[in-house]
Amino acid sequence: ACHEENCDFMIILCPSCKELMRANEQERHNERECPEKTLNCKYCKEPFLLKNIKAHDEICPKYPLICEGCAKKKIPRGKYVDHIKFCSKFKAPCRFHLVGCDTSVEKEKIHDHERQCSYEHLNMLLHFIMGIKVSLESLQPQSLEAASHKLQELHQSLWELELQMSQLVGGGGLAPSVQGAYAPTLAPSFTPLPSGVEAALVLQLQSEKAKVVELSRRCQELELKVSTFENIVSVLNREMERSCTFVEAYNRQDRLDQNKIEILNNKVTSALQLASR
16 A cells, blocks of 8 residues: 555646646646646746647747848837837738739838839729729719619508518508608508418518618618728729829939940040040
């Protein structure tokens, strides 16, 4: 019995994780392996379980990161976003990525990229605007008018069905939802419809209501798309004007540089001719 109490090979149970192990492995298990062991993060000092160490490293606000641009090390995760905002070596998408440019450029070189690829950017912008124009043409007012007319027809059909339902359930009176300016005068007497017809009318009424709701939703979506596309076209027009101005200024500066080069070449030629004499 005394040996069994002190036997290194006796199987015991970890009170935290309930794992079975030999007695001589308990110390190592408690220090290094037990998933329920509580640790303190060496960066933020917050406690976590050993089994959650990877998950904690993914969210630790002080976990050190390396900048992909300037390769600076030990940037706390909480300050990483602020660092890359001002890091001139960090690569960011070109401002024309919305229209098709898939180049990522270091922030300090973004203006050089835009100047060198101005023709390609304008060509992408043109194709993008033409695509929006085609989309807008498919959303002409005639489409909205047709949808509104269909909506009115569905409202009229819905009103007629509710009128028939009011005769079934109200002894000839109108349902509250259809009383008003459009409600005609009903005859003082009516013939109740069979229960099967009543059920069919109820189903038809529900179907028409669903159609009205769906068509109303689609009309709202179309109006929202038209408004969105108009805003996009307005922004792109301004960007096009700015790009054209930039290209024009660049071409003008290029012509001035060419003139200067030609003048310098003439001076060099004249100097060589004088030297040869």
